[in-house]
Amino acid sequence: MSDEAPEELRLADHRFFRDMDPEFLARLTEKAYARTFEAGALIVREGDPADEFLALFSGKVALEIIVPDRPRTTVQTLGPGEVLGWSWLFSPHRWRIDARAVKPTRALGLAAGPLRQLLDDRPADGYRFLHRLLPVIAQRLENTRLQLLDLHGR
Amino acid sequence: MGANGEPPGPPGIDRPPGIVPVPFEVRSRTGETADTVTLDLAPRERRGPLSFRPGQFNMLYVYGVGEAAISISGDPAAPDRYLHTVRAAGKVSLALSEAAPGGVVGVRGPYGTGWPVRESAGRDVVLVAGGLGLPPLRPALYEILRERSKYGRVELIYGAKTPKDLVYYAEIQGWRQRSDLRFQTTVDTAGRDWYGDVGLVTARLPDVRIEPANTVAFLCGPEIMMKLTAKALVARGVPADAIWLSMERNMKCAVGLCGHCQFGPSFVCRHGPVFRYREIAPFLAVREV
Structure with a gap:
């Protein structure tokens, strides 16, 4: 883990933040910090405080479900251009899943508290931010529904 | 359809009357996964090269069991390896997936349009x-x-x-x-x-x-x-x-x-x-x- 932001990582270059209002993006950029994870590192753990939002720039992250007496199961992987985490946005602000780096992974992070405050303080920008986040959630919900159908197993 | 309105038979084989399957021998059977195999089929009476277009399928007939549509999965430039990959999902496909080398399967086709490669x-x-x-x-x-x-x-x-x-x-x-x-x-x-x-x-x-x-x-x-x-x-x-x-x-x-x-x-x-x-x-x- 590193707290020093390498110059080459810029929120503006990330798919999620692309074409965002420049002034709002500048405020977010001020708060962003670099994160790096070695392969195998646990990034978030189910039940722990959801204290940041991560924009992935390289590597691969597995979202894992732990079920007693069953092997750890990966239900989705995330890669460059994708974002990790929305549990930070809603009470009780606890992670609902494990996330582990499958490969060495680089990301920019935004601390949950200041990010929530910024979204609250600027409701129009906050609304537009949610407009970007909700399709991500909807896409993952759709993925989960289709996985439940076991389409390839038939 | 053929020139006389009859369905196409396997290329290189005398056109069968109507939609009668032609006997092919299972030359090899390769396991792909726990329930999926690839069969290499060869006509029992060869009268010319086989041919097909990418995306076409054959009807494979397990005698006494039934028939199923199976895509041709081999290389069109090497049609003598007449490959069909089958997952055991029903009665016919289960029987096909269990077909042993030397066994006989009925084939008619190839049928259908193909990919516009x-x-x-x-x-x-x-x-x-x-x-x-x-x-x-x-x-x-x-x-x-x-x-x-x-x-x-x-x-x-x-x-x-x-x-x-x-x-x-x-x-x-x-x-x-x-x-x-x-x-x-x-x-x-x-x-x-x-x-x-x-x-x-x-x-x-x-x-x-x-x-x-x-x-x-x-x-x-x-x-x-x-x-x-x-x-x-x-x-x-x-x-x-x-x-x-x-x-x-x-x-x-x-x-x-x-x-x-x-x-x-x-x-x-x-x-x-x-x-x-x-x-x-x-x-x-x-x-x-």
Whole structure:
């Protein structure tokens, strides 16, 4: 883990933040910090405080479900251009899943508290931010529904 | 249909009367996964070279059991390896998957339209396969790779249930090594021993490096997967005219007579199985079709 932001990582270059209002993006950029994870590192753990939002720039992250007496199961992987985490946005602000780096992974992070405050303080920008986040959630919900159908197993 | 209106027989074989299967011998049987095998079939009486177009299928008949439509999964340039990849999903496919070398299977075909491979020269090509959708696409990939310089970027996305359900496992390791083919594999779920992607094939589409307006896409797999993939490609800017889907319906006669495989105004066996997305998109939205 590193707290020093390498110059080459810029929120503006990330798919999620692309074409965002420049002034709002500048405020977010001020708060962003670099994160790096070695392969195998646990990034978030189910039940722990959801204290940041991560924009992935390289590597691969597995979202894992732990079920007693069953092997750890990966239900989705995330890669460059994708974002990790929305549990930070809603009470009780606890992670609902494990996330582990499958490969060495680089990301920019935004601390949950200041990010929530910024979204609250600027409701129009906050609304537009949610407009970007909700399709991500909807896409993952759709993925989960289709996985439940076991389409390839038939 | 033949010149006299009769259905086509296996190329190189005397045209059978009507829709009578011709005996082929199982030359080899290769296990792909726990429930999927690839059969190499050879005509018992050879009278000329076999031929087929990528995307076509044969009706394979297990004597005394029944018949099933199975795509031809081999190389069109090497049709003497008449390959059919079969998953044991029902009575006939189970019997086919258990066919031993030396056994005899009835074959009639090849039937149907194929992928517009040669017509796609000069364009980027995206192939998206879900589950057992890879076998019908493999002949198209062989043709593209054989004349690779004629095409732009070539991307293949292959989704399966788990890593153990990936067919042609050894061959796809070779595809991964190629610098002129970008190959992404994703599975629905996996354990910690899988370092690839997990999720739907549609989640891999944003990573595809193409020039959308000059791209052609071939999709084969579960219908809902193809529908979502086609929509995502259109949203990306790929023309609906340039997206092709291989449809699956309950085929019986395979010559457009019985109507079992009717899909809207078309018979999948005769007008398909490969359709242009723009033409069938309205019917994909009709639940009753």
